[in-house]
Amino acid sequence: MQVILVNPRGFCAGVRMAIDVVDQVLDVFTGQTIYVYHEIVHNKHVVTRFKDRGVVFVESIDEVPPGAIVVFSAHGISPAVRQAAEARGLTAIDATCPLVTKVHSEAIRYARQGYQILLVGHRDHQEVIGTQGEAPGAIQVVESPEDIAGLTIDDPSRLVYLTQTTLSTDDAGVIIDALRQAFPAIKAPPSEDICYATTNRQHAVRTLAPQCDLVLVVGSTNSSNSQRLTEIAENVGTRAKLIDDASQIDPAWFIGSSQRAPAVREGSPTPQRAPTVREGVSSTSQQARSASVEPTQTILLTAGASAPEDLVAEICRLLVDEHHAELFTGDVIEEAVEFGLPVTLKRAMRERGIDPEARRIRVESPSIVKATYGRDAVPLTIEGLSDQ
Numbered sequence: 001m002q003v004i005l006v007n008p009r010g011f012c013a014g015v016r017m018a019i020d021v022v023d024q025v026l027d028v029f030t031g032q033t034i035y036v037y038h039e040i041v042h043n044k045h046v047v048t049r050f051k052d053r054g055v056v057f058v059e060s061i062d063e064v065p066p067g068a069i070v071v072f073s074a075h076g077i078s079p080a081v082r083q084a085a086e087a088r089g090l091t092a093i094d095a096t097c098p099l100v101t102k103v104h105s106e107a108i109r110y111a112r113q114g115y116q117i118l119l120v121g122h123r124d125h126q127e128v129i130g131t132q133g134e135a136p137g138a139i140q141v142v143e144s145p146e147d148i149a150g151l152t153i154d155d156p157s158r159l160v161y162l163t164q165t166t167l168s169t170d171d172a173g174v175i176i177d178a179l180r181q182a183f184p185a186i187k188a189p190p191s192e193d194i195c196y197a198t199t200n201r202q203h204a205v206r207t208l209a210p211q212c213d214l215v216l217v218v219g220s221t222n223s224s225n226s227q228r229l230t231e232i233a234e235n236v237g238t239r240a241k242l243i244d245d246a247s248q249i250d251p252a253w254f255i256g257s258s259q260r261a262p263a264v265r266e267g268s269p270t271p272q273r274a275p276t277v278r279e280g281v282s283s284t285s286q287q288a289r290s291a292s293v294e295p296t297q298t299i300l301l302t303a304g305a306s307a308p309e310d311l312v313a314e315i316c317r318l319l320v321d322e323h324h325a326e327l328f329t330g331d332v333i334e335e336a337v338e339f340g341l342p343v344t345l346k347r348a349m350r351e352r353g354i355d356p357e358a359r360r361i362r363v364e365s366p367s368i369v370k371a372t373y374g375r376d377a378v379p380l381t382i383e384g385l386s387d388q
């Protein structure tokens, strides 16, 4: 079995920032109960880990005691939620991803200019609910091309579309094409609303999945980002499974080997950058191993933007230890994005004599170390392996 760890995968800058915010709030407001409005990010493990540290997650501001501390999740909130928090005298720390805030700002601006806004996205998703709340009278949600016939349009020359940040770029393209066909004068947002992290993770899967037998996506079922990765894999004809963690792996998925050649060859063409598989193994030791390795099956391992890397490592350990997997890295796009802490948190920190800049958490790619990713195969195959 060969396992390709695709890059980029897992935490995006917005998720890291939101998790860091709750970490810092727990630290800064020691001894106080911290409330988080909605799941801070859509991942069951992240939420459980914070619950274990005393964080209380609520779905209504009414559940937060007056005067308490509340953190707004990465998905953003509507102004009504902000006002309800103010009315209750809450100390509100806003962990909304700046890329979601950008879409909110566009909605506000276009609504003020008298545009009707068609918001392409999932009606029940927290982000869409928040964005729609910025201009409820001006926004209609479009989930599919079939919704277009039911829209109420006053003036087709004063129309703009915006999108949820975590859509499938494939699906969004189909809906946007249909909107353009129905309303040729419709305006596009000034810059792409589907965020860099969504686009990059989907592009990486779209690039590498066709050469694999199975795609494992680490993420929770309520994570739009993770769901879309499974769909992208299936769209290119590769089986895909969305799993929260290693415990959900069914060994039956690996029965019946593929006859494919090894998954990726160096220099495979891609629109942005050639994916490379780097092997830290000499040809002799590779030949020695191949005699003992089970029939080749190639698995692409990725993770949604809200899935912690330790869950990916746990899956690698299982595949290495129990299925004789060899690990490879498949680098498609380099990411270097970092968001600062929200102004509200920085202010609260300064008020307590804490320098927010000194507490800045660096965003770094995960190091592949054999202690966490698996004992035998890792030293042979992953470039940059350390023995820590």
Ligand code: SF4
Pocket: 012, 013, 014, 015, 074, 097, 098, 099, 100, 165, 166, 195, 196, 197, 198, 225, 305
């Ligand atoms: S997926 Fe995109 S929009 Fe959502 S938190 Fe991450 S960077 Fe922000």
